[in-house]
Amino acid sequence: MTVLRPRRLSWRLAEVVEVVPETPRTKSLVLEVPGWEGHKAGQHVDIRLTAEDGYQAQRSYSIASAPEGEQPVLTVEHIEDGEVSPYLTDVLMAGDGLELRGPIGGYFAWEAKDGGPVLLVAGGSGVVPLMAMVRHRAAAGSSVATRLLYSSRSYEEIVYRKELERLSAREDSLEVIHTLTRSRPKDWGGYNRRIDLEMLKEVGPPPAERPLAFVCGPTPLVEAVATALVEIGYDPVCVKTERFGPTGG
Amino acid sequence: MDNELRLDGNAAAGPLREVFSFEVTTAQYSCEGCGRTDQLGAAMVYEVRGLGTIVRCPSCNNALIRLTHNRERYLVDLRGTRYLTIG
Numbered sequence: 001m002t003v004l005r006p007r008r009l010s011w012r013l014a015e016v017v018e019v020v021p022e023t024p025r026t027k028s029l030v031l032e033v034p035g036w037e038g039h040k041a042g043q044h045v046d047i048r049l050t051a052e053d054g055y056q057a058q059r060s061y062s063i064a065s066a067p068e069g070e071q072p073v074l075t076v077e078h079i080e081d082g083e084v085s086p087y088l089t090d091v092l093m094a095g096d097g098l099e100l101r102g103p104i105g106g107y108f109a110w111e112a113k114d115g116g117p118v119l120l121v122a123g124g125s126g127v128v129p130l131m132a133m134v135r136h137r138a139a140a141g142s143s144v145a146t147r148l149l150y151s152s153r154s155y156e157e158i159v160y161r162k163e164l165e166r167l168s169a170r171e172d173s174l175e176v177i178h179t180l181t182r183s184r185p186k187d188w189g190g191y192n193r194r195i196d197l198e199m200l201k202e203v204g205p206p207p208a209e210r211p212l213a214f215v216c217g218p219t220p221l222v223e224a225v226a227t228a229l230v231e232i233g234y235d236p237v238c239v240k241t242e243r244f245g246p247t248g249g
Numbered sequence: 250m251d252n253e254l255r256l257d258g259n260a261a262a263g264p265l266r267e268v269f270s271f272e273v274t275t276a277q278y279s280c281e282g283c284g285r286t287d288q289l290g291a292a293m294v295y296e297v298r299g300l301g302t303i304v305r306c307p308s309c310n311n312a313l314i315r316l317t318h319n320r321e322r323y324l325v326d327l328r329g330t331r332y333l334t335i336g
Contacts, residue, residue, distance in 0.1 A: 009266035046263040060263060105262040107274035107290020240290070242259050 011048060014100045016092055017071070022159050026125060027089045028064060028075045033100065036071060039063050041132035042109035042214065042242075045074065045102030049084055057083040062128040062216075062242075063103065066135035072103075075159060077125035108214065108242045112142035116212055117205040120148040121195065121225050123217025124157070126244060130216055131160050134174065138167055147175045149203045151195050151221065153182040177203050195221065197228040207233030216242040261294045264302045264316055268323050277334040282311030284331075289313075 018030040041063075048058045059082075065073035078089040092098070110118065110133045120130040127150055137146060152158045158178060168176045179191030179199065191199060205211040213234055215225045222243045229239050265273040274290030285308045292313060293305045301317035306329070315326035 009263065044259070044262075058263075060260060101263065104266060105259045105274050105290070106272045107262075107288055108259050 009101050009104065011099050011101045014098045016094055016096045016098055018094050019092060022075060023157050025089075025157065026075055026077045026159050028073050029088065029092065029098075030071065030073050031098065031100070032071050037103075039067055039072060039103035040106065040109040040111060041067060041136040042129045043103040043105045043132075044129065045072065045100050045104060047074075047084060047088070048099040048101075049087060050099070059084040060104070061088075062132070064128045064131050064135075066132060066139040068136065068139035075125065075128045075131075108216070108240050110136070110212065110214060112137060112140040112144065114212065116144035116146060117209050118144055118146040119204045119211050119213040119229075120146065120150075121200075121213065121215040121217075122148065122150045123195070123221035124152060125159060126215075126217030126221070126242070127159050128216075129242060130214060131164075133214065134164070134167060137174070138171075143171070143173045145173050145205065147177065147203055147205065149177045149179070149195060149199070151179045151181060151217070154180060155183075155185050155188070195225055197231060200225065200228050201232055204229065204232065204234075207235075210235065210238065213239045214242075215239065217244060219243040259290055259294075260296055261289070261302050261304050261314070261316075264318070265304075265314070267318070268316065268325055271335045278306075278313055279331040279333075280306040280309065280311055280313060281329045281331045282306055283309040285309070289333075 014031045014033040016029055017032050020028040022028055044060045044062045046058055046060050048056055050056050061074045061076055063072045064075040076085055076088045079085045120133060122130050130148060137144060164176045168174045179195060180188060181194050184192055213229055215222050222241045226239050226241050230236050259274055262274050276289050277286055278289050279286045283306060285306055293307050295303045303312050304314040305312055311329045313329045317324045
């Protein structure tokens with residue numbers, strides 16, 4: 001019998017150590033969280049902002065860093081009209097404090113010992129928790145066959161592009177496949193449409209290999225991809241999803 | 250409804266951890282409506298900003314868990330869940 005450790009989730013104050021621009025619309029926040037007990041790749045934290053009049057707004061953000069790193073790194077996309085993300089991407093500076101709770105979640109998580117093959121499917125900033133898995137895989141020295149299918153609007157909006165190039169060049173067992181849905185560089189030879197069943201068939205490991213699939217992004221993309229994967233023959237239990245909702249925020 | 254976000258069980262993990270002491274997304278539920286058994290992380294979550302969270306069965310749309318929070322008081326309605334298996 002598993003012994004449960006009752007521990008209510010509580011808010012604590014983190015410090016922003018560094019703000020790193022990733023793309024024109026995304027930034028990574030390197031945090032220092034006193035007593036951080038570590039996380040699993042795929043988990044998230046909740047961030048809470050409190051205005052002077054006491055009004056509070058709260059959102060969830062995925063952890064981008066590998067569990068092997070000592071402190072968590074979040075990557076946040078600036079959402080126009082968002083209540084929380086514009087503050088995180090435009091106002092917050094190194095040295096600022098931030099109210100946070102977590103790590104949270106255990107369902108949408110992958111550890112190297114879970115094996116594979118692994119298919120990661122990302123839409124936009126949905127790549128963040130999947131990047132934690134890719135980074136964990138590298139840090140753990142895992143050679144689990146992994147494919148990341150990553151849909152971005154344009155080349156400039158691909159988050160972690162250089163790091164993904166570096167990691168996939170280093171190892172044959174990691175493949176990164178991009179699709180660009182709105183604009184593309186002139187010499188672009190990759191996919192140029194939204195992710196569909198045909199693309200998933202071409203990119204995904206065959207169902208017979210019993211792949212583990214993790215899908216993260218805006219709700220319509222996640223639902224379309226999850227449905228298509230099951231149609232192709234993936235075991236629904238092995239298709240895990242995380243939806244960002246229509247806007248995030 | 251602009252304020253209602255359709256998400257999944259992961260989104261309920263934080264709010265539900267305010268009242269439950271265990272990791273909620275990996276707990277198994279059995280739906281009172283249709284009998285489906287699955288991990289809560291795979292269920293649908295409707296987050297109504299400022300009001301609360303509803304976790305729904307993806308098969309029959311039955312409300313498994315309703316959580317509302319107001320002035321440090323929580324209301325947890327579990328009528329739609331036959332049982333939860335934890336650990």
